[in-house]
Amino acid sequence: MNKRILSVLVENHAGVLSRIAGLFSRRGYNIDSLSVGTVEDPAYSRMTIGITADDWQTEQIMKQLNKQVPVIKVVELLPDDSLIREILIIKVSAPVEARREIKDLADLYKASVLDITQDTMVLEVTGQQKKIESFIDHMKTYGLLEIARSSSVGMQRGSSVF
Amino acid sequence: MEGAKAIIESIEKHGTDRVFGHPGGAVLPLYEALRASGLVHVLTRTEQGAAHAASGYARMSGKPGVCIVTSGPGATNIITGIATAQADSVPLLVITGQVQRSRIGTDAFQEADITGASEPFTKHTYLVQDADELPRIMKEAFHIASTGRPGPVLIDIPVDIQKAEVKDSCDPQIHIRGYKPVFHGNRKQIKKAISAIEKSERPLVCAGGGILCSGARTPLNLFLQKTGIPVVHTLMGNSAIDGGLANSMGMIGSHGHLRAKQALRESDLLIIIGARISDRATAGGQIFESHKTIVHIDIDPAEVGKNIETQIPIVGDAGDVVMYLLKNMDPDRSWNWEPCRTPSEEPVPSKTRADKLDPAVLLHSVSKKADPDAIFTADVGLNQIWAARHIEMSGKRRFLTSGGLGTMGYGLPSAIGAKMAAPGRQVFAVMGDGGIQMSLGELGTLAESGEKVVILLLNNQYLGMVRELQDNAYGKECRHGVRFEKGPDFVKIAEAYGLRSAHACDMESFEKILHLSLAGKDSWLIDCKIDSKINSVRRF
Structure with a gap:
């Protein structure tokens, strides 16, 4: 069982999200994450779905997805050929004396500061899952107040378009 | 508009x-x-x-x-x-x-x-x-x-x-980007299948309901005749094979024929056409998992490789693929093998109780008298298995049942619909007393329609299949909730709806009523008092 990411192009209308999400639950597939957004043509959306599955299950999931009428195309985003990113917004406790240190760490992670108050900071970082998790670990030192995290979105490298 | x-x-x-x-x-x-x-x-x-x-x-x-x-x-x-x-x-x-x-x-x-x-x-x-x-x-x-x-x-x-008003009601062009079913099987894959079949010694065809959906019955039977390849079928594939075919080995699955199971065991290559190979068809699975080449032909790509691993998958319409197979296989090659150890099948009992009917004897008799293109619907339970095993699907007969979901109450309404689609053909609804009680109101639909359906009610005052499952799982003393203590008088019910009806307690009375029902224009409900001891499959 591996973690994998599927990119699914679907028609953009009501009911499609529940149809796809329902497919996973009723067939007993493991779904880790799901993100949806419209694409260049507003008639379509792209779903990026994180799953935990072996090769056989992945094939079954892709076939069942393809069978759905609103599904246009399904590809697996293989780690070596794909760009996969998550976004994290994190509110940390940041008294004046800690700000410099937090800012230095944020720079290392190419995180940006979205908001600042007397004793808190809100930071934004994008990257692969491991980078996000490592950044969260560092922030624990200062006191995590709130976390909002997207699931993965991604696409294949190179000039091919799907 | x-x-x-x-x-x-x-x-x-x-x-x-x-x-x-x-x-x-x-x-x-x-x-x-x-x-x-x-x-x-x-x-x-x-x-x-x-x-x-x-x-x-x-x-x-x-x-x-x-x-x-x-x-x-x-x-x-x-x-x-x-x-x-x-x-x-x-x-x-x-x-x-x-x-x-x-x-x-x-x-x-x-x-x-x-x-x-x-x-x-x-x-x-x-x-x-x-x-x-x-x-x-x-x-x-x-x-x-x-x-x-x-x-x-x-x-x-x-x-x-x-x-609301529809502004433009003219015939629209449709284009569904995400829906493009494959009709033609991939020619390269079919050729691969042909070479594997030609190399095999004991190929076997497994015909499913997809043959009937696709209208592939005629080309398939031609293919089977020409090649002599033996064939088994699933419950849904019952009536996909011409009954007279010598190389037909019967039905596979949990309630299938022993000869069909033996053929499965002994084959070295299996050509599955339009079948999902569900848990009921594999009945434990072992016979499918033995080492053999599997060619799986199905129009739904998601069914190929889902329940059974396949070496040569072919996605496409059953009729299209079978026609291509027929045209491209070596016309001189033929396979007419039979399972070495053919176990003896359940015989039609010669001696039966005088006061109760035996479903096998009864259905054999119906099978002999029904038209060569009669349509049989079966409900779910013992009646379904008896109908599938004992009614010969010769000629152009059709068998309709709820095979996948196993929905009780399917037999009667589906028979009415079938008759409306094929008014010139004889239609029988084989029902149990459990299933008919789930769809009694449809007797009214039937009466009102003026169509003729002969309902063969195999009445044993039990939910017989569940009883059999309970017996097997927990023992006969643990039967619970499966007995109709006060079964209604179905003849009175049918008559109340304006249908003709009679009780049959022995073969003599049954044959008389059947004769009467087949001769006239009216729908009939024949309440057949079945020996309640009889289970789905009897091994002797």
């Missing part, structure tokens, strides 16, 4: 002559348009009955069966019928009324989220939000239901949309 009229016109345009339904408040405009149309309306007594009748109609006509039911409970009642059609790949177009758009989501009277609830059981669903989309949605729905692997499509139509 009014939305309702556009819907009805679209149904007429797609070649069906009738709809099966049960009206209610949320489909009033539709029924008004229906009244003014040339379509026949068949009023079933439950919404589930409408779906089953439409299923029988669809399976015999080859066109989608159309149902119209109201919102809320009308819609939720039809779900079992939809799921039954989905499991057996039957094309249905189900139209449900919905509360007016402004009330959706307010828990209005008779409001139910039917597109949400029916989603797992449909090939596709629509909730119509704009009357102008009606012509396109109707056309798409018919297309999706009837092409590729057929299945039910549900269209939920708010009542205000039915009354």
Whole structure:
């Protein structure tokens, strides 16, 4: 069982999200994450779905997805050929004396500061899952107040378009 | 044009002559348009009955069966019928009324989220939000239901949309980007299959219900005759094989024939055509997992490799692939092997109790007397297994049953629908006393229709199949909840509906009633008192 990411192009209308999400639950597939957004043509959306599955299950999931009428195309985003990113917004406790240190760490992670108050900071970082998790670990030192995290979105490298 | 009229016109345009339904408040405009149309309306007594009748109609006509039911409970009642059609790949177009758009989501009277609830059981669903989309949605729905692997499509139509004006009702072009079923099997893959078949010593064909969906019965039987390759079939594939075929080995699966199972065991290459190979067909699975080459032909790519590993997958229409096989296989090569150890099959008992009927004897007798193109529907349970095992599917006979979902109450309404699609053919509904009590109201539908169906009620005053399962799992002393202590007098019930009916307690009386029922124009219910000790399959 591996973690994998599927990119699914679907028609953009009501009911499609529940149809796809329902497919996973009723067939007993493991779904880790799901993100949806419209694409260049507003008639379509792209779903990026994180799953935990072996090769056989992945094939079954892709076939069942393809069978759905609103599904246009399904590809697996293989780690070596794909760009996969998550976004994290994190509110940390940041008294004046800690700000410099937090800012230095944020720079290392190419995180940006979205908001600042007397004793808190809100930071934004994008990257692969491991980078996000490592950044969260560092922030624990200062006191995590709130976390909002997207699931993965991604696409294949190179000039091919799907 | 009014939305309702556009819907009805679209149904007429797609070649069906009738709809099966049960009206209610949320489909009033539709029924008004229906009244003014040339379509026949068949009023079933439950919404589930409408779906089953439409299923029988669809399976015999080859066109989608159309149902119209109201919102809320009308819609939720039809779900079992939809799921039954989905499991057996039957094309249905189900139209449900919905509360007016402004009330959706307010828990209005008779409001139910039917597109949400029916989603797992449909090939596709629509909730119509704009009357102008009606012509396109109707056309798409018919297309999706009837092409590729057929299945039910549900269209939920708010009542205000039915009354709204459709601006452009002309024939729209449809283009569904995500729906492009493959019809022609990949020629390279088929050639690979041919070379594997030609190398094999003991090839075997396994025919499923897909043969009947695709209309591939004739080419398949030609292929079997020419090559001499033995054939087994699944429950859904019963009547896909001409009964007279010498190389037909019978039915596989948990209630199948021993000869078929032995053929499976001994074959070195298996050509599965239009079958899912479900848990009932594998009956434990071992015989499929032995080392052999498997060629799996199915129109649904998701079925290939799902239940059984395959070496040569071919996605395409059964008829198309079989025709190509037929044309391209070495015409001089033939295989006429038989299983080495052919176990003796269940014989037709020669001695039976004088006061009770034996289902095998009874059905053999029906089998001999029925027309060569008779249609048999079977309900679910012991009656289904008996019908599948003892009625010979010779000639152009057809066998219809709820094989996938196993829905009790399917037999009677589906027989009515089948008769309407094939008025010139004899139709028998083989029922148990459990299943008929789930669909008694449809006796009224039958009486009203004026169509002739002969109901063979195999009455043992038990839910016999469940009893058998309980006996096997827990022992005979643990039977619970499976006995009808006070079975009703079915003859009186049938007569109350205006049908002809009689009790049969022995073969002599049965033969007389059968003769009478076959001769006349009236529908009959023959209440056959079956020896309640008899189980699904008897081994001697």
